[in-house]
Amino acid sequence: MQKSIGFCLILLGWIGFSSCGKESVTLEDGTLESYVNLQPGKYIIYQLDSLVKVPFNDTAFTTRSYQAKDLVDTLITDNLGRPSWRVFRYLRPLGSNDESAWEPSDTYYITPTRSDLEVVENNLRFQKLVYPIKESIYWFGNKHINTTPGGPLDFLDTWEYNYTEIGGSFAPFDVPVDSTITILQTDQGSGFADDYNPLDPDQPGYRIYSIEVYAKNIGLIYKHLLHFNYKARTLNGSNNPVPPYPDGNKDGGAITLRMISHN
Template identity: 35%
Template sequence: MRKVFPFLICAAAALSFQACKKSSETFQTTAIAEYAPLVPGKYVSYAMDSLVYYTNFNASQVTISYQVKYQVDAAITDNLGRPAYRIFRYIRKTPAQPWVPDATFTGINTGDGYEFIENNYRYIKLKQPIREGFSWKGNTFIDTRSINSEVKYLDDWDYVYANVDQPAQVGSYSLDSTLTVEHRDDSLNHPITAITNFADKTVSREIYAKGIGMVYRYFLHYEYQGVNRTYNGYGVRYTMIDHN
């Protein structure tokens, strides 16, 4: 009997170690900083197509093209007292023109997520664990329900990871490791016909690449009113053209 107890103790310890090892392996996840590097001087440039909707029933979208550059400027403290980074956006119409300052944003790596503040709207762009199919409420900090909210269409969005750590072709770049964040793909009363009274459509997704950040973005939202057959909405498409 004296020899049995030490054996049982060793066996239990071994099983405990294996369980801890498996648990550790299960919860390993890619660091947020790999897909959202916040380093002063880091930039990504995009071809930006701004989509403007519509003037009458038969009109198609009007597209205006620019180039924009997002560049991490410096470490700051955000309104909640957290370490953050100021991000400048520059814009130009053609490559021959100089970059002109256009807007300022804030990026925050919270440790388990990446928040991006744009026009006073606080988005949770990325969230751990970074794994296929994981979802979270990315617009939870945005007022979408008050009577004065101008962004009710952002309400209750489920952000979902897809194609995690997969290669992707974005513009002229063949990227080794990317992920897609699907935000929304929703429509009502489509296809639109001559007897449609009301319809709407919202689509939003982004692609991130390791070591670079966001490399692609597509957003579209519009409403259709059948009374006068008009569309009201907007959209934007960003495709990476340069980075450092």
């Protein structure tokens, strides 16, 4: 099964995995809102690595890296009449310490309720967390998104989220962060040898993987999302590859978001 490419819509919103202390427990000492920090002026700074396709190349990709700053602005009312927090996203060059270098990138919205925590990005509503927090809980976090087969967002279809790590520590870089929860959003594919490379250049394939990690009283500290769709090369009667894609054609991309600091 191949997925059509709508990944750029997700990637434009953002222009190694390690954990320990796995506990199969239910967290009863807090609400979903305790896994974000929704106060005006609160921010998280990330390293954002974006894997994008090289122009005029059928299979090559390159990594573009930035610092991203997500700043909580104010409480508003969403289009369903619920209290929702507006968050501004800024980007600046990786390694920069110049506060004047931040450039506005995007705005998104976080809506906490008693039963779930929703995030709206690029007019797409994701159900990021649900209550109760325990490893037996599964939910379709993209159920509010139009994932019609053949449409630009069909790769978001049938994502079944679940909690895989609860209460342990997670290291976005070298320093572990305590009291985290890990959500595996999807892990699917066919015809890929690993996350990035097709198994056989003569066979089509796709790979979709997405995971997020939240820390108590901080928010999102890690995100890794990748989506690739490979169209096999075409061979002639002599079993030689022919144009237009002599090496096949791979579309998609990936983003990795790792927290650097927060206030």
